[in-house]
Amino acid sequence: MVICRTAPNARVEIGRAEDDTYVQSADGNGILIIGFDRDEPAAFARVGQHRVNFMIEPRDYDVSRINGLPKNMVSEYTEEELIRIRAATARKKIGFGSRVAEIGFRDGFIYPVTDHRKTTNFGAQRVLNGESKRPHFGVDLAAPKGTPILAPADGIISMADDDMYFEGSLILIDHGQGLISYYLHNETVLVEAGQRVKQGEQIATVGSRGRSTGPHLCWRLKWRGRNLDPELLTEWPKGHSDHG
Template identity: 80%
Template sequence: MKMALAFIGVLLNIGVAAAADAPAITCQGIAKQGGMMICQTAPNATVIIGRSETDTYPQQADANGIIIVGFDRDEPDNFIQVGEQRISFDLAARDYDISRIDGLPSNMVNEYTEEELTRIRAATARKKVGFSSRVDEIGFKDGFIYPVADHIKTTNFGAQRVLNGEPKRPHFGVDLAAPKGTPIVAPADGIVSMADDDMYFEGSLILIDHGQGLISYYLHSEELLVEDGQRVVQGQPIATVGSRGRSTGPHLCWRLKWRGRNLDPELLVTEWPSHG
Protein backbone atom coordinates (compact mmCIF):
# COMPACT_ATOMS: atom_id res chain seq x y z
CA MET A 1 0.00 0.00 0.00
CA LYS A 2 2.88 2.41 0.71
CA MET A 3 4.10 1.96 -2.84
CA ALA A 4 0.63 2.57 -4.28
CA LEU A 5 0.25 5.74 -2.21
CA ALA A 6 3.70 6.93 -3.20
CA PHE A 7 2.85 6.57 -6.88
CA ILE A 8 -0.46 8.32 -6.39
CA GLY A 9 1.44 11.14 -4.69
CA VAL A 10 3.63 11.45 -7.77
CA LEU A 11 0.58 11.66 -10.00
CA LEU A 12 -1.00 14.34 -7.82
CA ASN A 13 2.23 16.31 -7.77
CA ILE A 14 2.11 16.65 -11.54
CA GLY A 15 -1.47 17.83 -11.44
CA VAL A 16 -3.40 14.65 -12.15
CA ALA A 17 -6.90 14.96 -10.71
CA ALA A 18 -5.55 17.42 -8.16
CA ALA A 19 -7.53 20.49 -9.16
CA ALA A 20 -11.23 20.98 -9.58
CA ASP A 21 -10.84 21.69 -13.29
CA ALA A 22 -8.51 18.71 -13.86
CA PRO A 23 -9.59 16.12 -16.41
CA ALA A 24 -11.52 13.08 -15.27
CA ILE A 25 -8.71 10.71 -16.14
CA THR A 26 -5.03 10.94 -17.10
CA CYS A 27 -2.63 8.16 -18.11
CA GLN A 28 1.07 7.56 -18.55
CA GLY A 29 3.16 4.57 -19.55
CA ILE A 30 4.07 2.79 -22.78
CA ALA A 31 1.65 3.19 -25.69
CA LYS A 32 2.76 0.38 -27.95
CA GLN A 33 1.84 -3.23 -28.60
CA GLY A 34 2.88 -5.24 -25.55
CA GLY A 35 2.98 -2.05 -23.46
CA MET A 36 0.89 -0.76 -20.58
CA MET A 37 -0.54 2.44 -19.13
CA ILE A 38 -1.40 3.33 -15.55
CA CYS A 39 -4.19 5.83 -15.17
CA GLN A 40 -5.57 8.07 -12.43
CA THR A 41 -9.23 8.91 -12.07
CA ALA A 42 -11.82 9.22 -9.31
CA PRO A 43 -11.87 6.48 -6.65
CA ASN A 44 -13.91 3.43 -7.71
CA ALA A 45 -14.88 5.09 -11.00
CA THR A 46 -16.30 2.97 -13.80
CA VAL A 47 -13.84 3.05 -16.69
CA ILE A 48 -14.69 1.94 -20.22
CA ILE A 49 -11.84 0.28 -22.11
CA GLY A 50 -12.32 -0.19 -25.83
CA ARG A 51 -10.71 -1.53 -28.96
CA SER A 52 -13.50 -0.03 -31.08
CA GLU A 53 -16.95 1.45 -30.59
CA THR A 54 -18.42 -2.06 -30.69
CA ASP A 55 -15.72 -3.80 -28.63
CA THR A 56 -15.72 -2.28 -25.15
CA TYR A 57 -15.92 -3.49 -21.57
CA PRO A 58 -16.11 -1.79 -18.17
CA GLN A 59 -13.49 -1.94 -15.42
CA GLN A 60 -13.47 -0.30 -12.02
CA ALA A 61 -10.68 1.90 -10.71
CA ASP A 62 -9.46 1.00 -7.24
CA ALA A 63 -10.14 2.93 -4.04
CA ASN A 64 -7.29 5.29 -4.92
CA GLY A 65 -8.57 5.90 -8.46
CA ILE A 66 -5.80 3.86 -10.11
CA ILE A 67 -6.46 1.58 -13.06
CA ILE A 68 -4.08 -0.36 -15.29
CA VAL A 69 -4.59 -0.87 -19.02
CA GLY A 70 -2.45 -3.39 -20.92
CA PHE A 71 -2.03 -3.85 -24.68
CA ASP A 72 -1.74 -7.27 -26.31
CA ARG A 73 0.95 -8.36 -28.80
CA ASP A 74 -1.17 -7.43 -31.84
CA GLU A 75 -3.41 -4.88 -30.14
CA PRO A 76 -5.17 -2.35 -32.37
CA ASP A 77 -5.57 1.24 -31.21
CA ASN A 78 -7.37 1.45 -27.85
CA PHE A 79 -9.22 4.07 -25.86
CA ILE A 80 -10.18 4.56 -22.24
CA GLN A 81 -13.17 6.63 -21.16
CA VAL A 82 -14.63 7.99 -17.92
CA GLY A 83 -17.91 9.82 -18.29
CA GLU A 84 -17.57 12.08 -21.32
CA GLN A 85 -13.77 12.18 -21.32
CA ARG A 86 -11.90 9.81 -23.60
CA ILE A 87 -8.18 9.21 -24.06
CA SER A 88 -7.18 7.45 -27.27
CA PHE A 89 -4.03 5.35 -27.46
CA ASP A 90 -2.39 5.29 -30.89
CA LEU A 91 -0.39 2.12 -30.40
CA ALA A 92 2.95 1.82 -32.14
CA ALA A 93 3.07 -1.36 -34.21
CA ARG A 94 6.00 -3.72 -33.72
CA ASP A 95 7.91 -6.15 -35.90
CA TYR A 96 8.39 -9.63 -34.46
CA ASP A 97 11.09 -12.25 -34.97
CA ILE A 98 10.65 -15.85 -36.04
CA SER A 99 11.88 -18.39 -33.48
CA ARG A 100 12.54 -21.92 -34.77
CA ILE A 101 13.16 -24.85 -32.44
CA ASP A 102 13.76 -28.31 -33.85
CA GLY A 103 14.36 -31.70 -32.25
CA LEU A 104 11.67 -31.43 -29.59
CA PRO A 105 9.92 -34.64 -28.47
CA SER A 106 6.62 -35.04 -30.28
CA ASN A 107 4.76 -35.10 -26.96
CA MET A 108 5.86 -31.51 -26.42
CA VAL A 109 4.55 -30.33 -29.80
CA ASN A 110 1.58 -32.17 -31.30
CA GLU A 111 1.22 -35.80 -30.20
CA TYR A 112 -0.20 -36.60 -26.78
CA THR A 113 -1.45 -39.72 -25.04
CA GLU A 114 -4.71 -39.63 -23.10
CA GLU A 115 -2.70 -39.56 -19.89
CA GLU A 116 -0.71 -36.57 -21.14
CA LEU A 117 -3.88 -34.78 -22.24
CA THR A 118 -5.30 -35.32 -18.76
CA ARG A 119 -2.18 -33.71 -17.26
CA ILE A 120 -2.39 -30.80 -19.70
CA ARG A 121 -6.06 -30.15 -18.87
CA ALA A 122 -5.39 -30.29 -15.12
CA ALA A 123 -2.48 -27.86 -15.46
CA THR A 124 -4.62 -25.50 -17.55
CA ALA A 125 -7.32 -25.51 -14.86
CA ARG A 126 -4.77 -24.64 -12.15
CA LYS A 127 -3.38 -21.80 -14.27
CA LYS A 128 -6.87 -20.39 -14.75
CA VAL A 129 -7.22 -20.04 -10.98
CA GLY A 130 -3.83 -18.35 -10.68
CA PHE A 131 -4.58 -15.88 -13.46
CA SER A 132 -7.91 -14.94 -11.85
CA SER A 133 -6.03 -13.19 -9.00
CA ARG A 134 -6.95 -9.53 -8.45
CA VAL A 135 -4.70 -8.04 -5.77
CA ASP A 136 -5.75 -4.48 -4.92
CA GLU A 137 -2.30 -3.06 -4.15
CA ILE A 138 -0.20 -1.70 -7.00
CA GLY A 139 3.12 -3.45 -6.40
CA PHE A 140 5.35 -1.31 -8.61
CA LYS A 141 6.12 2.37 -9.00
CA ASP A 142 9.13 2.74 -11.28
CA GLY A 143 8.66 -0.39 -13.34
CA PHE A 144 10.47 -3.72 -13.09
CA ILE A 145 14.00 -4.97 -12.68
CA TYR A 146 15.26 -8.01 -14.60
CA PRO A 147 14.46 -11.24 -12.74
CA VAL A 148 17.84 -12.67 -13.82
CA ALA A 149 20.56 -10.07 -13.50
CA ASP A 150 23.24 -11.76 -15.62
CA HIS A 151 21.68 -13.35 -18.68
CA ILE A 152 21.79 -13.72 -22.42
CA LYS A 153 18.50 -12.92 -24.11
CA THR A 154 17.77 -15.71 -26.58
CA THR A 155 14.19 -14.95 -27.63
CA ASN A 156 12.33 -11.66 -27.81
CA PHE A 157 8.73 -11.13 -26.78
CA GLY A 158 6.23 -11.86 -29.53
CA ALA A 159 8.43 -14.03 -31.75
CA GLN A 160 6.49 -16.35 -34.05
CA ARG A 161 7.26 -19.86 -32.83
CA VAL A 162 7.93 -22.70 -35.26
CA LEU A 163 8.35 -26.00 -33.39
CA ASN A 164 9.72 -28.98 -35.32
CA GLY A 165 8.78 -27.12 -38.49
CA GLU A 166 5.18 -26.53 -37.36
CA PRO A 167 3.97 -22.93 -36.80
CA LYS A 168 2.58 -22.45 -33.31
CA ARG A 169 1.28 -19.58 -31.22
CA PRO A 170 3.64 -16.62 -30.81
CA HIS A 171 6.11 -16.73 -27.97
CA PHE A 172 4.62 -14.42 -25.37
CA GLY A 173 7.69 -14.29 -23.15
CA VAL A 174 11.27 -13.10 -23.05
CA ASP A 175 13.83 -15.93 -22.79
CA LEU A 176 16.78 -15.18 -20.53
CA ALA A 177 19.49 -17.86 -20.68
CA ALA A 178 21.66 -18.40 -17.59
CA PRO A 179 23.39 -21.34 -15.89
CA LYS A 180 21.24 -23.82 -14.02
CA GLY A 181 20.76 -22.71 -10.42
CA THR A 182 21.09 -18.98 -11.15
CA PRO A 183 18.78 -17.01 -8.82
CA ILE A 184 15.50 -15.65 -10.19
CA VAL A 185 14.17 -12.65 -8.27
CA ALA A 186 10.85 -10.84 -8.15
CA PRO A 187 10.95 -7.86 -10.57
CA ALA A 188 8.55 -5.90 -8.36
CA ASP A 189 6.44 -6.31 -5.23
CA GLY A 190 3.41 -8.59 -5.39
CA ILE A 191 1.52 -11.63 -4.16
CA VAL A 192 2.27 -15.14 -5.44
CA SER A 193 -1.00 -16.37 -6.96
CA MET A 194 0.47 -19.72 -8.05
CA ALA A 195 3.62 -21.75 -7.39
CA ASP A 196 3.49 -25.20 -8.99
CA ASP A 197 6.35 -27.55 -9.86
CA ASP A 198 4.25 -30.13 -11.72
CA MET A 199 3.24 -28.40 -14.95
CA TYR A 200 3.26 -30.14 -18.32
CA PHE A 201 4.75 -27.62 -20.75
CA GLU A 202 6.22 -25.20 -18.22
CA GLY A 203 7.79 -27.83 -15.96
CA SER A 204 7.29 -25.42 -13.07
CA LEU A 205 5.39 -22.16 -12.94
CA ILE A 206 5.22 -19.14 -10.63
CA LEU A 207 2.63 -16.36 -11.03
CA ILE A 208 2.99 -13.03 -9.20
CA ASP A 209 0.11 -10.54 -9.12
CA HIS A 210 1.53 -7.01 -9.02
CA GLY A 211 -1.89 -5.40 -8.73
CA GLN A 212 -5.25 -5.48 -10.54
CA GLY A 213 -4.40 -8.70 -12.34
CA LEU A 214 -1.05 -7.55 -13.75
CA ILE A 215 0.61 -10.94 -13.44
CA SER A 216 4.22 -11.79 -14.23
CA TYR A 217 5.14 -15.44 -14.60
CA TYR A 218 8.20 -17.65 -14.62
CA LEU A 219 8.63 -20.96 -16.47
CA HIS A 220 11.05 -23.93 -16.40
CA SER A 221 12.59 -23.20 -12.97
CA GLU A 222 14.67 -25.88 -11.24
CA GLU A 223 13.70 -24.98 -7.66
CA LEU A 224 10.76 -22.93 -6.38
CA LEU A 225 11.46 -20.75 -3.35
CA VAL A 226 7.96 -19.31 -2.78
CA GLU A 227 4.47 -20.65 -2.20
CA ASP A 228 0.89 -19.71 -3.00
CA GLY A 229 -0.30 -16.55 -1.24
CA GLN A 230 3.18 -15.39 -0.24
CA ARG A 231 4.00 -11.68 -0.39
CA VAL A 232 7.26 -10.92 -2.22
CA VAL A 233 9.26 -7.73 -2.63
CA GLN A 234 11.39 -6.51 -5.52
CA GLY A 235 14.71 -8.36 -5.65
CA GLN A 236 13.61 -11.26 -3.44
CA PRO A 237 14.69 -14.71 -4.72
CA ILE A 238 11.67 -16.69 -5.92
CA ALA A 239 13.26 -19.60 -7.84
CA THR A 240 16.38 -20.81 -9.64
CA VAL A 241 16.97 -21.18 -13.36
CA GLY A 242 16.31 -24.64 -14.78
CA SER A 243 15.29 -26.44 -17.95
CA ARG A 244 12.13 -28.31 -17.03
CA GLY A 245 9.16 -28.86 -19.32
CA ARG A 246 9.37 -27.83 -22.98
CA SER A 247 12.89 -26.47 -22.86
CA THR A 248 16.15 -27.13 -24.69
CA GLY A 249 18.54 -25.62 -22.13
CA PRO A 250 18.70 -23.68 -18.86
CA HIS A 251 16.81 -20.41 -19.13
CA LEU A 252 13.97 -18.39 -17.71
CA CYS A 253 10.92 -17.76 -19.85
CA TRP A 254 9.58 -14.53 -18.34
CA ARG A 255 6.07 -13.44 -19.21
CA LEU A 256 3.52 -10.78 -18.27
CA LYS A 257 -0.24 -10.75 -18.64
CA TRP A 258 -3.01 -8.32 -17.80
CA ARG A 259 -6.51 -9.79 -17.78
CA GLY A 260 -5.95 -12.02 -20.80
CA ARG A 261 -3.71 -9.61 -22.72
CA ASN A 262 -0.09 -10.68 -23.28
CA LEU A 263 2.36 -7.90 -22.46
CA ASP A 264 6.12 -7.51 -22.91
CA PRO A 265 7.70 -7.60 -19.42
CA GLU A 266 10.99 -6.20 -20.69
CA LEU A 267 9.29 -2.90 -21.57
CA LEU A 268 8.69 -2.30 -17.86
CA VAL A 269 12.47 -2.48 -17.38
CA THR A 270 13.64 -0.50 -20.40
CA GLU A 271 10.85 2.00 -21.17
CA TRP A 272 8.69 2.53 -18.08
CA PRO A 273 8.71 6.21 -17.04
CA SER A 274 10.66 6.76 -13.83
CA HIS A 275 9.67 9.33 -11.23
CA GLY A 276 12.47 8.88 -8.71
Protein backbone atom coordinates in the same frame (compact mmCIF):
# COMPACT_ATOMS: atom_id res chain seq x y z
CA MET B 1 1.14 -0.63 -20.93
CA VAL B 2 0.10 2.77 -19.60
CA ILE B 3 -0.76 4.06 -16.15
CA CYS B 4 -3.70 6.47 -16.11
CA ARG B 5 -5.03 8.80 -13.42
CA THR B 6 -8.67 9.71 -12.88
CA ALA B 7 -10.97 10.30 -9.89
CA PRO B 8 -10.44 7.96 -6.91
CA ASN B 9 -12.33 4.69 -7.30
CA ALA B 10 -13.80 5.85 -10.64
CA ARG B 11 -15.44 3.25 -12.85
CA VAL B 12 -13.59 3.30 -16.18
CA GLU B 13 -14.88 1.69 -19.36
CA ILE B 14 -12.04 0.14 -21.38
CA GLY B 15 -12.51 -1.29 -24.85
CA ARG B 16 -11.08 -2.36 -28.18
CA ALA B 17 -14.35 -1.42 -29.91
CA GLU B 18 -17.77 -0.13 -28.87
CA ASP B 19 -19.06 -3.70 -28.77
CA ASP B 20 -15.98 -5.06 -26.95
CA THR B 21 -15.68 -3.25 -23.60
CA TYR B 22 -15.54 -3.93 -19.88
CA VAL B 23 -15.45 -1.79 -16.74
CA GLN B 24 -12.52 -1.52 -14.34
CA SER B 25 -12.26 0.52 -11.14
CA ALA B 26 -9.38 2.88 -10.43
CA ASP B 27 -7.76 2.55 -7.02
CA GLY B 28 -8.19 4.94 -4.10
CA ASN B 29 -5.69 7.34 -5.69
CA GLY B 30 -7.42 7.26 -9.08
CA ILE B 31 -4.70 5.08 -10.65
CA LEU B 32 -5.47 2.32 -13.12
CA ILE B 33 -3.49 0.49 -15.76
CA ILE B 34 -4.29 -0.47 -19.34
CA GLY B 35 -2.34 -3.10 -21.25
CA PHE B 36 -2.18 -3.77 -24.99
CA ASP B 37 -1.86 -7.22 -26.53
CA ARG B 38 0.84 -8.27 -29.03
CA ASP B 39 -1.10 -7.25 -32.16
CA GLU B 40 -3.67 -4.90 -30.70
CA PRO B 41 -4.07 -1.87 -33.03
CA ALA B 42 -6.17 0.42 -30.82
CA ALA B 43 -8.02 0.78 -27.53
CA PHE B 44 -9.83 3.46 -25.56
CA ALA B 45 -10.73 4.41 -22.00
CA ARG B 46 -13.89 6.32 -21.08
CA VAL B 47 -15.23 7.90 -17.89
CA GLY B 48 -18.68 9.38 -18.46
CA GLN B 49 -18.42 11.48 -21.62
CA HIS B 50 -14.63 11.82 -21.44
CA ARG B 51 -12.78 9.41 -23.76
CA VAL B 52 -9.07 8.83 -24.39
CA ASN B 53 -8.03 6.93 -27.52
CA PHE B 54 -4.83 4.88 -27.81
CA MET B 55 -3.38 4.14 -31.24
CA ILE B 56 -0.65 1.48 -31.06
CA GLU B 57 2.27 1.38 -33.45
CA PRO B 58 2.80 -2.11 -34.95
CA ARG B 59 6.04 -3.91 -34.11
CA ASP B 60 8.19 -6.22 -36.18
CA TYR B 61 8.68 -9.63 -34.57
CA ASP B 62 11.39 -12.23 -34.91
CA VAL B 63 10.91 -15.82 -36.03
CA SER B 64 12.06 -18.38 -33.45
CA ARG B 65 12.79 -21.88 -34.81
CA ILE B 66 13.37 -24.78 -32.44
CA ASN B 67 14.00 -28.29 -33.74
CA GLY B 68 14.63 -31.63 -32.09
CA LEU B 69 11.85 -31.35 -29.49
CA PRO B 70 10.12 -34.58 -28.44
CA LYS B 71 6.85 -35.03 -30.33
CA ASN B 72 4.90 -35.13 -27.07
CA MET B 73 6.02 -31.54 -26.42
CA VAL B 74 4.78 -30.25 -29.79
CA SER B 75 1.77 -32.00 -31.32
CA GLU B 76 1.38 -35.69 -30.45
CA TYR B 77 -0.03 -36.52 -27.03
CA THR B 78 -1.28 -39.69 -25.37
CA GLU B 79 -4.61 -39.63 -23.54
CA GLU B 80 -2.71 -39.61 -20.23
CA GLU B 81 -0.68 -36.61 -21.38
CA LEU B 82 -3.84 -34.80 -22.49
CA ILE B 83 -5.31 -35.33 -19.02
CA ARG B 84 -2.18 -33.78 -17.47
CA ILE B 85 -2.34 -30.84 -19.91
CA ARG B 86 -6.02 -30.17 -19.15
CA ALA B 87 -5.41 -30.35 -15.40
CA ALA B 88 -2.48 -27.92 -15.65
CA THR B 89 -4.59 -25.54 -17.75
CA ALA B 90 -7.33 -25.56 -15.09
CA ARG B 91 -4.81 -24.72 -12.36
CA LYS B 92 -3.39 -21.87 -14.45
CA LYS B 93 -6.86 -20.43 -14.93
CA ILE B 94 -7.23 -20.11 -11.17
CA GLY B 95 -3.82 -18.42 -10.85
CA PHE B 96 -4.56 -15.94 -13.64
CA GLY B 97 -7.92 -15.15 -12.03
CA SER B 98 -6.17 -13.46 -9.10
CA ARG B 99 -7.08 -9.76 -8.71
CA VAL B 100 -4.97 -8.05 -6.04
CA ALA B 101 -6.16 -4.46 -5.54
CA GLU B 102 -2.89 -2.84 -4.43
CA ILE B 103 -0.36 -1.77 -7.07
CA GLY B 104 3.09 -3.31 -6.68
CA PHE B 105 4.78 -2.05 -9.85
CA ARG B 106 4.71 1.74 -9.60
CA ASP B 107 8.43 2.14 -10.19
CA GLY B 108 8.64 -0.49 -12.90
CA PHE B 109 10.39 -3.85 -13.00
CA ILE B 110 13.92 -5.05 -12.46
CA TYR B 111 15.15 -8.04 -14.46
CA PRO B 112 14.37 -11.31 -12.63
CA VAL B 113 17.75 -12.77 -13.66
CA THR B 114 20.50 -10.26 -13.03
CA ASP B 115 23.23 -11.82 -15.20
CA HIS B 116 21.66 -13.32 -18.32
CA ARG B 117 21.87 -13.65 -22.08
CA LYS B 118 18.64 -12.91 -23.91
CA THR B 119 17.95 -15.62 -26.48
CA THR B 120 14.38 -14.85 -27.58
CA ASN B 121 12.52 -11.55 -27.76
CA PHE B 122 8.88 -11.09 -26.83
CA GLY B 123 6.39 -11.90 -29.57
CA ALA B 124 8.61 -14.04 -31.79
CA GLN B 125 6.70 -16.31 -34.16
CA ARG B 126 7.35 -19.87 -32.98
CA VAL B 127 8.19 -22.70 -35.38
CA LEU B 128 8.60 -25.97 -33.44
CA ASN B 129 9.95 -28.99 -35.30
CA GLY B 130 8.95 -27.22 -38.51
CA GLU B 131 5.35 -26.56 -37.35
CA SER B 132 4.10 -22.97 -36.96
CA LYS B 133 2.74 -22.44 -33.46
CA ARG B 134 1.40 -19.55 -31.42
CA PRO B 135 3.81 -16.62 -30.97
CA HIS B 136 6.23 -16.79 -28.07
CA PHE B 137 4.70 -14.45 -25.51
CA GLY B 138 7.75 -14.29 -23.27
CA VAL B 139 11.35 -13.16 -23.08
CA ASP B 140 13.91 -15.97 -22.77
CA LEU B 141 16.82 -15.19 -20.44
CA ALA B 142 19.55 -17.84 -20.58
CA ALA B 143 21.62 -18.41 -17.43
CA PRO B 144 23.31 -21.36 -15.70
CA LYS B 145 21.12 -23.86 -13.91
CA GLY B 146 20.57 -22.77 -10.32
CA THR B 147 20.90 -19.03 -11.01
CA PRO B 148 18.59 -17.05 -8.68
CA ILE B 149 15.30 -15.75 -10.09
CA LEU B 150 14.09 -12.58 -8.38
CA ALA B 151 10.69 -10.92 -8.11
CA PRO B 152 10.81 -7.94 -10.52
CA ALA B 153 8.33 -5.93 -8.45
CA ASP B 154 6.21 -6.26 -5.32
CA GLY B 155 3.24 -8.61 -5.48
CA ILE B 156 1.48 -11.69 -4.19
CA ILE B 157 2.15 -15.22 -5.47
CA SER B 158 -1.05 -16.44 -7.12
CA MET B 159 0.42 -19.76 -8.28
CA ALA B 160 3.52 -21.83 -7.47
CA ASP B 161 3.25 -25.21 -9.17
CA ASP B 162 6.07 -27.71 -9.50
CA ASP B 163 4.28 -30.17 -11.79
CA MET B 164 3.30 -28.49 -15.07
CA TYR B 165 3.33 -30.26 -18.43
CA PHE B 166 4.84 -27.67 -20.79
CA GLU B 167 6.30 -25.26 -18.23
CA GLY B 168 7.89 -27.87 -15.95
CA SER B 169 7.27 -25.56 -13.03
CA LEU B 170 5.40 -22.28 -13.02
CA ILE B 171 5.19 -19.25 -10.73
CA LEU B 172 2.68 -16.40 -11.10
CA ILE B 173 3.00 -13.05 -9.30
CA ASP B 174 -0.02 -10.74 -9.12
CA HIS B 175 1.27 -7.15 -9.15
CA GLY B 176 -2.17 -5.55 -8.89
CA GLN B 177 -5.12 -4.61 -11.11
CA GLY B 178 -4.82 -7.77 -13.16
CA LEU B 179 -1.11 -7.43 -14.02
CA ILE B 180 0.46 -10.87 -13.56
CA SER B 181 4.05 -11.85 -14.35
CA TYR B 182 5.06 -15.47 -14.67
CA TYR B 183 8.14 -17.67 -14.67
CA LEU B 184 8.60 -20.99 -16.51
CA HIS B 185 11.01 -23.98 -16.45
CA ASN B 186 12.30 -23.29 -12.91
CA GLU B 187 14.61 -25.85 -11.33
CA THR B 188 13.39 -25.09 -7.81
CA VAL B 189 10.38 -23.13 -6.55
CA LEU B 190 11.04 -21.17 -3.34
CA VAL B 191 7.63 -19.55 -2.77
CA GLU B 192 4.04 -20.68 -2.27
CA ALA B 193 0.62 -19.39 -3.28
CA GLY B 194 -0.59 -16.47 -1.17
CA GLN B 195 2.92 -15.38 -0.19
CA ARG B 196 3.74 -11.68 -0.42
CA VAL B 197 7.06 -10.89 -2.14
CA LYS B 198 9.10 -7.71 -2.48
CA GLN B 199 11.08 -6.50 -5.47
CA GLY B 200 14.44 -8.32 -5.56
CA GLU B 201 13.35 -11.22 -3.36
CA GLN B 202 14.37 -14.66 -4.67
CA ILE B 203 11.44 -16.78 -5.81
CA ALA B 204 13.11 -19.66 -7.71
CA THR B 205 16.21 -20.85 -9.55
CA VAL B 206 16.80 -21.20 -13.29
CA GLY B 207 16.20 -24.64 -14.76
CA SER B 208 15.29 -26.43 -17.97
CA ARG B 209 12.16 -28.35 -17.08
CA GLY B 210 9.20 -28.92 -19.37
CA ARG B 211 9.43 -27.85 -23.02
CA SER B 212 12.95 -26.47 -22.90
CA THR B 213 16.24 -27.17 -24.67
CA GLY B 214 18.60 -25.62 -22.10
CA PRO B 215 18.71 -23.68 -18.80
CA HIS B 216 16.83 -20.41 -19.08
CA LEU B 217 13.97 -18.40 -17.65
CA CYS B 218 10.96 -17.76 -19.86
CA TRP B 219 9.60 -14.51 -18.38
CA ARG B 220 6.05 -13.51 -19.31
CA LEU B 221 3.47 -10.87 -18.45
CA LYS B 222 -0.31 -10.73 -18.79
CA TRP B 223 -2.87 -8.05 -18.08
CA ARG B 224 -6.45 -9.36 -18.03
CA GLY B 225 -5.70 -11.96 -20.68
CA ARG B 226 -3.59 -9.67 -22.88
CA ASN B 227 0.04 -10.64 -23.49
CA LEU B 228 2.50 -7.83 -22.69
CA ASP B 229 6.26 -7.45 -23.14
CA PRO B 230 7.78 -7.55 -19.61
CA GLU B 231 10.96 -5.83 -20.77
CA LEU B 232 9.03 -2.63 -21.44
CA LEU B 233 8.45 -2.24 -17.71
CA THR B 234 12.21 -2.33 -17.08
CA GLU B 235 12.26 0.99 -19.01
CA TRP B 236 9.48 2.48 -16.89
CA PRO B 237 10.12 6.04 -15.57
CA LYS B 238 11.56 5.76 -12.09
CA GLY B 239 10.49 7.60 -8.97
CA HIS B 240 7.06 8.79 -10.15
CA SER B 241 3.96 7.20 -8.66
CA ASP B 242 1.59 9.45 -10.62
CA HIS B 243 3.02 9.31 -14.15
CA GLY B 244 0.57 8.60 -16.97
